Amino acid sequence: MSSKSVLLHRSLEKTYPTAVSGDGVYLVTSDGRKILDGSSGAAVSCLGHGHQEVIDSICEQARSMSFAHTSFFTSDPAEELGKLLLEKSDGAFDKVLFLTSGSEAIESALKVALQYHVYNGQSERVNIIGRIHSYHGNTLGALAAGCNPARRDTFEPVLGKTFHHVSRCFYSADGAGKSEKQYEDDLIAEYEAKFKQLGPENVAAVIVEPVVGATLGSAAATDRYLPRLVELCKRYGVLTIFDEVMCGMGRVGSYHAWQSLGSTAPDLQTIGKGLGAGYQPLSAVLIGKRVSDGFDKASRQGAKAFLSGHTFQGHAMACAGALTAQRILFRDALVAKCKHLGELLEATLFNELPDEWAQNGGSLRGLGLFRTVDLGAMRSKFKGPLAGEISRRSFGLGAAVYLCSPAVDAVLLCPPFIATEAEILSLARIFVQALNDTVKSRRADILDTI
Secondary structure (H helix, E strand, O other): OOOOOOOOOOOOOOOOOOEEEEEEOEEEEOOOOEEEEOOHHHHOOOOOEOOHHHHHHHHHHHHHOOOOOOOOOOOHHHHHHHHHHHHHOOOOOOEEEEEOOHHHHHHHHHHHHHHHHHHOOOOOOOEEEEEOOOOOOOOHHHHHHOOOHHHHHHHHHHOOOOEEEEOOOOHHHHOOOOOHHHHHHHHHHHHHHHHHHHOHHHEEEEEEOOEEOOOOOOEEOOOOHHHHHHHHHHHOOOEEEEEEOOOOOOOOOOOOHHHHHOOOOOOEEEEOHHHOOOOOOOEEEEEOHHHHHHHHHHHHOOOOOOOOOOOOOOOHHHHHHHHHHHHHHHHOOHHHHHHHHHHHHHHHHHHHOOHHHHHOOOEEEEEOOEEEEEOOOHHHHOOOOOHHHHHHHHHHHOEEOEEOOOOOOEEEEOOOOOOOHHHHHHHHHHHHHHHHHHHHHHHHHHHHHO
16 A cells, blocks of 8 residues: 555554456555455455456336435335345245345344344243354354354453353364264264253244364364254244354355254344355345244234344345345356366365375365364474465465464355356465465475474
């Protein structure tokens, strides 16, 4: 940047280059550098940058009507997008609520769950159960529902006390000495024990990410974990909330992540990021029939409103852009392409990552174009985590990749679905070079201290 920024940036230490344009999988900076968007921002830009069809639909909507407040009006783009989402979800959901951010979607899903129980005559159901090393957003309710220590700890004193957490589902890290079934048995038993500790009649909902995002690095639920959790919650009258803000909308090679993980649909699901593909801020809560019927029944008995609302919910321009983005996703079979490119990315990384990575417990995990390179025990060998340095070096070499939380020493790769095979290979090779350069630098530093 040519002058000091007036913005309060995420980092208080970095100086940020200015992005001035985008073209396909690339972002261009003010000094003319082309950066391969190897993480789609944060799993957002599934259609890449500068997609003219999406841009045209937003501009057309702006010319006809940019904004109409939802306390007075609905709009055709919102209604049409809602119908498309329900249609493509094979009847799993009955209603849709559009917001602007993933955090807003989580907050709204929690409110829907709590209000459902009030309408159902069970206002004592106020407790929400999440998982350790989960992340659901940055607003206070979403932070309370999640448990990402790096983001949460500063605000711990003011977070709600009706939020509780059980163990994460991360078999490759935590399941040593157990079969996958035994590991699942223990996790499901922990949920049931938590229900009984709180009193099952006091539990409103369980919230999970089917595939955990950057907190653990695309860690997918085990084979029967989600369906068993859904069944347990139904038995106790507890609602299930699946947070697919990051892992949904085709990112893992199926439209909804739970479809790749052998589960039925949850009662409530949050989506975002890839929903609008980054062209306008947009998120949503998908509402299952059980919950929708509860609101309909309450309405017939005199209830007047869903007790929540945001100025920009159901924003016509955002919904118009997302409607075009979702139509393109299906028209161009991009979910299937995402799955194919993800397999190519994984195979290329596996073949080209150095032996030293594998010898030190390095691993690959993830689905579709939601892939993580975990550096295993290399942080011990090289006296500290490597992922941050690898991410910085990748950017210097021309590819943006996403740094995972301190819970793991890992980097997340989630490029746009429109990438070519050549661009996927380029991303993989830049990452491998960045890893090799980091190892070489760390080894030299160690020798200097001997």
